[in-house]
Amino acid sequence: MKEIPVKMRVKVLLAQALFQNPDILLLDEPTNSLDRSAIKWLEDFLIDYQNTVIVVSHDRHFLNKVCTHIVDIDFGKMKIYAGNYDFWYQSRELALKQIKEQNRKKEEKIKELQAFIDRFSANASKSRQATSRKKILEKIELEEIVPSSRKYPYIDFKIDKSSGNDLLEVKNLTKSYEGEKLLNKISFTVQKGDKIALIGENDLAKTLLLHILANQEKYDKGEVHYGKTVISSYLPQDNRPYFKEDESILEWLGKFYSGNDQTYLRSFLGRMLFSSDEVFKKTSVLSGGERVRCMLSKMMLESPNFLLLDEPTNHLDLESITSLNKGLENFQGEIIFTSRDLMLNETLANRVIEIQADGTILDKRCSYEEYFAWKERKK
Numbered sequence: 001m002k003e004i005p006v007k008m009r010v011k012v013l014l015a016q017a018l019f020q021n022p023d024i025l026l027l028d029e030p031t032n033s034l035d036r037s038a039i040k041w042l043e044d045f046l047i048d049y050q051n052t053v054i055v056v057s058h059d060r061h062f063l064n065k066v067c068t069h070i071v072d073i074d075f076g077k078m079k080i081y082a083g084n085y086d087f088w089y090q091s092r093e094l095a096l097k098q099i100k101e102q103n104r105k106k107e108e109k110i111k112e113l114q115a116f117i118d119r120f121s122a123n124a125s126k127s128r129q130a131t132s133r134k135k136i137l138e139k140i141e142l143e144e145i146v147p148s149s150r151k152y153p154y155i156d157f158k159i160d161k162s163s164g165n166d167l168l169e170v171k172n173l174t175k176s177y178e179g180e181k182l183l184n185k186i187s188f189t190v191q192k193g194d195k196i197a198l199i200g201e202n203d204l205a206k207t208l209l210l211h212i213l214a215n216q217e218k219y220d221k222g223e224v225h226y227g228k229t230v231i232s233s234y235l236p237q238d239n240r241p242y243f244k245e246d247e248s249i250l251e252w253l254g255k256f257y258s259g260n261d262q263t264y265l266r267s268f269l270g271r272m273l274f275s276s277d278e279v280f281k282k283t284s285v286l287s288g289g290e291r292v293r294c295m296l297s298k299m300m301l302e303s304p305n306f307l308l309l310d311e312p313t314n315h316l317d318l319e320s321i322t323s324l325n326k327g328l329e330n331f332q333g334e335i336i337f338t339s340r341d342l343m344l345n346e347t348l349a350n351r352v353i354e355i356q357a358d359g360t361i362l363d364k365r366c367s368y369e370e371y372f373a374w375k376e377r378k379k
Contacts (some may be wrong), residue, residue, distance in 0.1 A: 007033050014042065027055040033061050034199065037343065058074035058318050060085050074150050091338075100141045106140055113137045140301070152319045154271035155296060155327030160303040166227030172221035174359075175208055182208055184359030185222070190306075190334055197345050197368055198338040199356035203328065204329055206338045207237055209355065210310045213336065226306075233304035237311045239295050243283045249294060250279040256298045259352060272297050288315030294322070309337035313344060342368075 001009060009366065010033045031039050043065045046053055057063055063070070063085035070088035081088040113133045118209045120126035145308075168190040175183040182205040190196070198206050210219035214234035226232065236242075244253070253265055271281050272293045286294065292315050299307070313321045325344055329337065336353075337347055345368040352371040353370065354362040364371055 007038075009033065010034060018045070018217065022051065023294065024052045024054065025049070027053065027057075029057055030055065030322065031057060031059045031340070034340075036199075039340075039342070041292075045264045054099070057317070058313070059343075060319060060321070061346070064343075070314075073222055074148055077324050078151075096145075099145060100154075103145070106142055108136060109216070110140055113140075142186065150319055151198065152323045153273050153293060153296075155320075155323045156304055157327060157331045157333070159305045159332055161229065161231065161305065162338055163192075163231070163305040163333065164229045165228055166379075167191065167230055168227070169223070170213075171223040171224045173209075173212070173219055173224065175217075175219045177208065179206065181359045183212075183219070183355070186198050186361045187361070188353060188361065188363050192334070192335070194334045194336075194351050195328075195348050196334075196351045197334045197349035198336055198353050198355070199345075201357065202355060205309055205359065208232070208340065210236075210308050210336070214308050230306050231302070231304045232298040232306040232308060234303045234308040235295055235299060235310060235312050236293075237314060240290050242295065243286065243291060246282060246284050248280045249274055249283060249286075252283050252294065253297055254303070256301050268301070270296060288319065289317060292316055305333035305346075307331065307335045307337070309335065309339070311339055312337065313339060313341040336376060 001012065004012070008032075011044070014030060015124055017027070030042060034042070034325060038064060039059070043062060045313075046066045053066070055066065057065075065084075067080070067084050070083065070085060072079050072081060072088060072092065081091055082310075086361070111248060113136060116133050117130050117137070121130040123130075132241060146326070146362070171187050172185045173183055173187070174181065174185055182202060186209075198209065200206055208217060212219050214236070216234070218238075245252070249269060253269065254262075269275075274281070274293070281290075283291075283294070296312075309328075311334065312328075313326060316324065321341065321344075325341075326335075328344070328348055336346070337348070349368040351363075351365045352368060356362060356373075364374065366374065
């Protein structure tokens with residue numbers, strides 16, 4: 001076991017759990033490190049599984065496909081919803097909206113009743129009506145809205161300067177690693193509005209290509225040309241090299257900010273869930289998810305019009321993944337990204353580039369789902 005790759009270990013552990021055909025199957029983030037085909041196999045298996053499955057997962061697509069009920073742990077309580085993840089999300093948002101609307105109407109009624117009481121309580125001819133309204137007022141109770149433990153960061157990539165039509169051209173790019181040719185004479189041109197999902201079985205090949213495009217890795221042969229108006233920003237899968245210094249989050253982010261307004265930086269970090277004294281937290285003790293939120297803050301400050309993202313949902317909780325997904329959908333520039341989050345791929349990509357086993361690419365302008373339907377027809 002210790003000699004096989006992490007992806008294979010996860011598959012062996014899944015086989016071990018499933019082989020027993022247990023009455024209750026407990027799965028903690030089962031899709032982590034699995035590729036698309038393995039996740040699809042697991043989804044199909046669990047859909048037909050006759051016994052009870054309890055799963056914890058950040059994979060929204062997986063939760064939608066597999067789950068018949070959602071247990072929401074929030075407000076210090078547990079509540080069970082019948083349905084999948086999307087149904088839970090919509091039901092929860094609708095219920096909260098209805099409570100707020102009911103409270104708004106009650107508050108308007110309270111103001112109306114109180115105004116009448118204040119005006120006519122001393123008026124003999126109106127005192128009975130004022131007393132009646134007091135009784136009605138006493139019976140009105142506002143629904144308590146307990147603060148949620150679920151927090152959504154505000155992720156919005158604003159563009160200062162739009163890019164022109166000349167964006168990125170890659171010609172005959174070749175790169176070998178430890179004697180293996182991972183990128184083999186690949187060529188493609190990025191066009192306006194492209195949101196490119198970079199896929200393939202070899203994770204290292206995808207990361208190498210993004211490293212090269214971010215000017216963090218040299219290539220053996222070929223050409224990479226960016227347009228003069230392109231402002232790119234890169235979110236690496238391994239962000240640890242960015243956090244080598246023992247400094248506060250506020251000091252760290254300040255290095256990427258041309259101004260000197262700390263109030264602005266603090267409010268900016270507050271939107272990314274680093275509130276109050278948390279901005280003085282040392283970067284050396286940050287969790288994986290906190291580091292990703294720091295990196296996203298850095299990228300937003302850079303106001304890029306071209307994004308390079310390598311597994312951007314890694315380490316993030318569901319709330320941050322949801323906010324990131326919306327932020328990227330609303331982004332007006334171009335994106336090249338790689339992700340195991342199927343919902344991100346399905347909702348964002350309008351073009352797919354697959355790095356094949358021999359290092360060449362398949363390039364198709366279509367959605368993520370259409371691409372795999374096309375490949376299935378080709379078999």
